Amino acid sequence: MPAPDLVTAELTLTGRITTASNATFLGSIGDTTVVYKPIKGEKPLWDFPDGQLAYREVAAYLLSEALGWNIVPRTWLRDGPFGEGMVQLWQETDPDQSAVDLVAADDVPENGWKQVLEGQDEKGRMVALIHEDTPALRRMAVFDVIVNNADRKGDHILAMSDGHRYGVDHGLTFHSEHKLRTVLWGWLGDPLSAEELEGVDRVNSGLDGDLGQDLAELLTDEEVAALAARCARLRSAGRFPAPRGEMPAVPWPLF
Known part of the structure; x- marks a missing residue:
């Protein structure tokens, strides 16, 4: 039996993800499990235009494809039970893995991890925010700089059993003003690798063709121009940028 057309076949809802800030549903298209976020369920934001988050999620997927790093699961626009929205392939994560963590400040691993910040928890104990020091997560950090991700929380990184890391929840991206808020600051100032620079070059080339x-x-048009400018700055600097501006450098909550 052929697989259903993911754009036109019936989308059936099977549950709701209640921890999401916008209306987010679990559903199925045939035997394929998906996440569905209807535009009608998007809450208004003061700094992003209304009814546009789904489009930004799809744009993030297209840019991920241009990079060639498979960061964002397949994402597309289609009609659903509550109207047009973003649909994304569901990913089954490994519950025994975590790419980002909060640990006691005196218990930061010596190898394989980067510390981002230190602070106190609700009980006054000193804790540290850490993330993996892996090529997969570095590539996601580069992706976040390019798309100007304003909401890279720890739980927006899906740890897969094979070591791959997916990024999800990209509605707050592509703003024409600087909005980068992320938990992935561990490589601040480090030079980009040849592979990472080649990814930026692929996006630059794509903006003059099908991707653009x-x-x-x-x-x-302003947002696409700002995207091109970010790529040019990142390529010229050749290293991970530092936080700038008056906005917080990390999202809240962190997870």
């Missing part, structure tokens, strides 16, 4: 045309259907 596809993004023009999802983002404003």
